[in-house]
Each structure stands twice: as C-alpha cells, then as structure tokens.
Amino acid sequence: MSQEEKVDAKATLKTEISNNKKNDKQELELDELVGKLSIEGTPQVSQKLSKEEKHAHQLEADSRSIFVGNITPDVTPEQIEDHFKDCGQIKRITLLYDRNTGTPKGYGYIEFESPAYREKALQLNGGELKGKKNCCLQKKN
Numbered sequence: 352m353s354q355e356e357k358v359d360a361k362a363t364l365k366t367e368i369s370n371n372k373k374n375d376k377q378e379l380e381l382d383e384l385v386g387k388l389s390i391e392g393t394p395q396v397s398q399k400l401s402k403e404e405k406h407a408h409q410l411e412a413d414s415r416s417i418f419v420g421n422i423t424p425d426v427t428p429e430q431i432e433d434h435f436k437d438c439g440q441i442k443r444i445t446l447l448y449d450r451n452t453g454t455p456k457g458y459g460y461i462e463f464e465s466p467a468y469r470e471k472a473l474q475l476n477g478g479e480l481k482g483k484k485n486c487c488l489q490k491k492n
Contacts (some may be wrong), residue, residue: 357479413490414466415442420458420486422446434480435461439468460490 372382400408404411419431428444446459469489476487 352362366418403449410492412462413492415464415469416462416471416490417459417484418458418460418486420460420488421483422455422457423453423481424457426455426481430481431461434478435472435475437473438463438471440464440470443484 352475389472421477422431426446432441432444434484440463441461442464443462444459445462447456448454449456461472463472473487473489477484479485
C-alpha cells in the first residue's frame with residue numbers, strides 16, 4: 352500500500368469514527384427526547400410485559416375511550432378537544448387517515464382520564480361539530 356493510499360484510508364477511518372460518534376449522540380438525544388415526551392403517571396407499555404398484561408392495559412384504556420364518527424375532514428384535534436372539554440380531562444385524541452391518500456377517514460377516538468368523563472362524553476352523541484352531527488359511541492374492545 353502506498354503512502355497516499357494509507358493517508359486516504361486513515362482519513363476515511365477518522366470520518367467513519369466521527370460519523371459513528373455523531374450517530375451515537377443523536378440516538379442518545381432521541382432516547383432522551385422520547386423519555387421527556389412520555390406522559391407522567393402513564394404506565395409505560397414495554398416489550399417485557401406479557402401478552403395478558405398488554406391486553407389488560409389496553410382494556411383499561413378502552414374503558415375510558417369513545418369512538419367519534421361522522422367528523423368533517425377539516426376538523427382538527429384542537430376543535431375536538433374544545434367540543435368535549437366540558438366532559439372532563441382528555442388524555443389523547445386519535446384521528447385516523449387513509450394511509451395511501453392521507454385524507455381523513457372521518458372518525459377517531461378520544462381517551463379520557465377517567466371512565467366517568469367518558470360517560471359524560473357519550474351524552475354528546477348526535478351533537479353538532481362544525482355543522483355536522485357526530486356519533487359518539489363506547490369504544491369496542
């Protein structure tokens with residue numbers, strides 16, 4: 352190997368090491384960010400939970416959730432939150448979109464902090480949201 356080839360190989364190796372350090376740092380920053388985004392008091396579902404434990408966690412979340420249908424395509428999560436704010440504290444709003452076109456499917460789910468809040472929200476079935484009557488039903492398991 353010539354001296355020039357050795358210098359090029361050494362420079363390439365240094366670049367690769369530098370890139371690996373940057374990638375490691377970015378992964379660490381991403382892990383820290385994900386940790387900060389987790390909601391306090393929410394049990395973290397990990398792969399270490401058994402299938403039965405995951406199912407029990409999902410059933411518990413479903414007991415606090417409703418299905419909201421007949422939503423106009425231009426409705427935002429903020430507007431849904433405003434519509435249901437008197438029912439109680441909302442934990443999560445999920446609107447579904449077509450994966451191919453990205454257009455709204457016209458329905459979603461709202462998870463509340465308590466099953467009692469869900470019961471209040473179910474009373475809004477048939478209420479109007481942006482000029483269209485919506486459908487509020489208990490989320491099916």
